[in-house]
Amino acid sequence: MAEEKIVNKIVPVETIIEIANYLEDQTEEYKRLFEMDEQKNRGLKFSEQIHEYKGDYPKIKYTVEYKNGKELTETNYNWFIGALDNLEAIKRISMYCDISYSSNVRDRNNYEYKKIHIWLHFTEDTVLISVDGRYEEEQTNRIHSYIRGLIEKNDDRYNKTVRNRKIRIQSFCFSIGFILSYIIYFILMANKDKIPVQLSNYLDSKMVIIIGQWFVSAIVGNVLGLPIMLALYRNILPKTKYSHYSKSSHKSVYVDNIDDYISHNEVQIGDFANNGKNRIIIEKIYKITSKIVLIQLAISILLFFILK
Numbered sequence: 538m539a540e541e542k543i544v545n546k547i548v549p550v551e552t553i554i555e556i557a558n559y560l561e562d563q564t565e566e567y568k569r570l571f572e573m574d575e576q577k578n579r580g581l582k583f584s585e586q587i588h589e590y591k592g593d594y595p596k597i598k599y600t601v602e603y604k605n606g607k608e609l610t611e612t613n614y615n616w617f618i619g620a621l622d623n624l625e626a627i628k629r630i631s632m633y634c635d636i637s638y639s640s641n642v643r644d645r646n647n648y649e650y651k652k653i654h655i656w657l658h659f660t661e662d663t664v665l666i667s668v669d670g671r672y673e674e675e676q677t678n679r680i681h682s683y684i685r686g687l688i689e690k691n692d693d694r695y696n697k698t699v700r701n702r703k704i705r706i707q708s709f710c711f712s713i714g715f716i717l718s719y720i721i722y723f724i725l726m727a728n729k730d731k732i733p734v735q736l737s738n739y740l741d742s743k744m745v746i747i748i749g750q751w752f753v754s755a756i757v758g759n760v761l762g763l764p765i766m767l768a769l770y771r772n773i774l775p776k777t778k779y780s781h782y783s784k785s786s787h788k789s790v791y792v793d794n795i796d797d798y799i800s801h802n803e804v805q806i807g808d809f810a811n812n813g814k815n816r817i818i819i820e821k822i823y824k825i826t827s828k829i830v831l832i833q834l835a836i837s838i839l840l841f842f843i844l845k
Contacts, residue, residue, distance in 0.1 A: 540656075543664045543685065545694045545799040549813050550621055550806070553630060553659060555687055557599070560634045560655065561614055563680065564595040567636050571595075592638035602629040604807065624810035630659040640672075653677055657684070661809050662801035664688060694803045695795065698816050699773060705823045706766045707759075711751075712826040714758025715833050718750045743844035747837050769815045772808050 567590070574590040599617040602608040603626050611617065621627075634655040651672040658665040666684060670677030698705070725732060775798035777791040805813050 540665055540667045543688050546688055546802045547692050547694050548802055548804040552687055556684055560597050567595045589640050590638045595636040598633045600631040604628045624806045627806040632657045659804045661804055661807045664802050695799050698819055708826040708830050709766050709822050710758035710762035711754050712829040713762040714754025717757050718753045747840055769819050773812055
């Protein structure tokens, strides 16, 4: 089977570990078959031996390349899991599984050489799979389908967190702004007799109170909240590309390069190591702040009818 590229997927390290566990299970199963075959033929004359699984024991090679240029390859599963402790330092992860054996069930002079080669390659934005088999088509297809399924069950890279980022960012910013606007309002009301009469009169106007609060919340909230949200989104958002020149604003307009974004993945190593955690934080923030915005909207509508 030719090398296959999977795109537009978020691939957490848990998926990579799950694939490694699956490959380890496969090799252990074949090792068991090799041992049973060896025991079955043990003590028999060479001419009487009929092997179904004859060859070197299956093995998996794990390769981890770091951003500093260091590259290590081991066959030990525990070593591999330990190497994933510092995901930010990792540039590439590769797995290679080789299952090869001779099978001469019918005639030892006319044996079949069977093989299954499995290769996976992960970088920050790329996932490549190659599962190749000889005289093992059914098993090869099953392994390929299972591994591909493990990757594709993950969320799309271009999901609601990215598509609807503006409402998530502004929901957070407005929520901060609302809290600060109440603090400012209560401070002004507590010192109403100390402020100029004109400003004091504004505090009695329902339109100033309602519209002013949203205005102040938008400005103050964006000043304080926008840098926080942009930091969380830093390695999650698509890169931009030139779209056109705006005559009205006299500026070049840039838009998200969606085509490039969905043609790659978000493998959570290297620069993307913290993306999984940040995506969860963003959604938790939005879950709370969206309710705050709705509550404030209801309060503003209520004040519009109550205040004179």
